Amino acid sequence: MLHRRNPQLNQHGELIHLLSTEGLSREILTHILDTAAQFVSVSDREVKKVPLLRGKSVFNLFFENSTRTRTTFEIAATRLSADVINLDIARSSASKGESLLDTIANLSAMAADIFVVRHSESGAPYLIAQHVAPHVHVVNAGDGRHAHPTQGLLDMYTIRHYKKDFANLTVAIVGDILHSRVARSDIHALTTLGCAEVRVVGPRTLVPGDMANMGVRVFNTLEEGIKGCDVIIMLRLQNERMNGALLPSSHEYFKSFGLTAEKLALAKPDAIVMHPGPINRGVEIDSTVADGMQSVILPQVTFGIAVRMAVMGIVAGNEA
Numbered sequence: 440m441l442h443r444r445n446p447q448l449n450q451h452g453e454l455i456h457l458l459s460t461e462g463l464s465r466e467i468l469t470h471i472l473d474t475a476a477q478f479v480s481v482s483d484r485e486v487k488k489v490p491l492l493r494g495k496s497v498f499n500l501f502f503e504n505s506t507r508t509r510t511t512f513e514i515a516a517t518r519l520s521a522d523v524i525n526l527d528i529a530r531s532s533a534s535k536g537e538s539l540l541d542t543i544a545n546l547s548a549m550a551a552d553i554f555v556v557r558h559s560e561s562g563a564p565y566l567i568a569q570h571v572a573p574h575v576h577v578v579n580a581g582d583g584r585h586a587h588p589t590q591g592l593l594d595m596y597t598i599r600h601y602k603k604d605f606a607n608l609t610v611a612i613v614g615d616i617l618h619s620r621v622a623r624s625d626i627h628a629l630t631t632l633g634c635a636e637v638r639v640v641g642p643r644t645l646v647p648g649d650m651a652n653m654g655v656r657v658f659n660t661l662e663e664g665i666k667g668c669d670v671i672i673m674l675r676l677q678n679e680r681m682n683g684a685l686l687p688s689s690h691e692y693f694k695s696f697g698l699t700a701e702k703l704a705l706a707k708p709d710a711i712v713m714h715p716g717p718i719n720r721g722v723e724i725d726s727t728v729a730d731g732m733q734s735v736i737l738p739q740v741t742f743g744i745a746v747r748m749a750v751m752g753i754v755a756g757n758e759a
Contacts, residue, residue, distance in 0.1 A: 573759035591624030614674035640664030
């Protein structure tokens with residue numbers, strides 16, 4: 440999907456849209472993480488605002504349901520002093536058959552500066568980015584099975600916060616790899632940032648065949664996949680994207696691939712456990728692990744605000 444010049448970058452190689460972690464250099468990824476680090480402390484201030492996007496309008500266009508992503512984008516834009524417009528898709532003209540590009544054209548006429556887009560169709564944010572004016576920026580908040588770059592970036596921020604350096608890390612991504620845009624965004628980011636070993640772990644029916652081409656090791660048992668790991672990223676079973684019976688049952692899945700305290704003991708003693716949410720307790724992860732000392736699931740959400748502030752601040756500061 441990334442042909443010729445990366446559509447996320449201007450002619451100077453600067454980020455103007457965030458559509459995927461694929462094709463972004465280590466320098467750009469590190470710049471986003473470093474910028475996010477400066478915004479983390481904003482949450483601790485009495486006045487939780489900086490004027491970076493004052494006078495700018497951020498339109499949140501969520502064509503799919505969301506809790507964490509939509510809310511943290513709204514908080515992030517508000518803390519950057521932007522005007523935030525949350526479009527209610529169910530009550531918008533899109534529900535009457537208006538095309539995606541017509542919706543974007545009309546909202547652009549309302550002086551939009553940044554579109555944050557979640558869509559069920561892979562590639563929708565790319566399509567929008569190709570048709571907006573040069574001063575308008577697009578941030579992908581998740582498109583189909585393709586990418587979820589800000590989740591990937593907040594995962595990288597979380598890993599770097601707790602583990603400092605990617606060079607010696609073994610990271611396991613566990614579960615429904617096939618339907619996970621988070622998994623793909625994490626894999627691209629981890630390999631670009633120099634992670635020593637990236638593993639994907641899941642039943643054969645939920646691991647796509649192209650994983651070896653992405654520079655990762657594939658495991659079909661949880662025990663082998665997480666043995667000696669520094670970081671374990673658990674994924675949600677995405678039943679809404681599954682066609683046909685790819686699993687015998689949620690109960691059987693938990694027996695084989697659910698993370699329990701006993702299985703977690705196979706990883707390194709200081710391994711951290713992550714999950715993009717929402718969590719299906721007793722399906723992907725046991726509550727004792729999700730709420731345990733090695734879980735960093737809630738810090739991920741907190742860091743997500745700073746990462747999304749960084750992304751919007753950076754793209755808004757660069758011209759096409």
